Amino acid sequence: MCESNAYLKDGDNEVMLMESVDTIEPYENGLKLMDSFGKQMFIKAKIKNMTLLNHRIILEKLPLDNL
């Protein structure tokens, strides 16, 4: 399967946010993620890096003053 896992970068750590992400699109001031089961998540973050062959999507929190 070709879904990727989404991680949120928090300092030097990367925290797993959602497994098996199928869809990502901009939503209001952040992103909407949906996994392959249809579960949705909204997060005030932007894409920092995606490597699809590694199944990794790294997100980064948006600074609060951008909201």
Add this chain to the structure above:
Amino acid sequence: MCESNAYLKDGDNEVMLMESVDTIEPYENGLKLMDSFGKQMFIKAKIKNMTLLNHRIILEKLPLDNL
């Protein structure tokens, strides 16, 4: 393989930009795309929608006054 194809939305059309995209990351005022052969492309666009299970990444040109 789990690469996706990147398309640029142009009105109602979607124009193929790059096949077999592996990596996407922000770059200056746009995005850097790299395919699975290492070919790079820079484009002043943002991600409009990605559906990984359909292998589709839709990009949208940034308005010129954002550059």
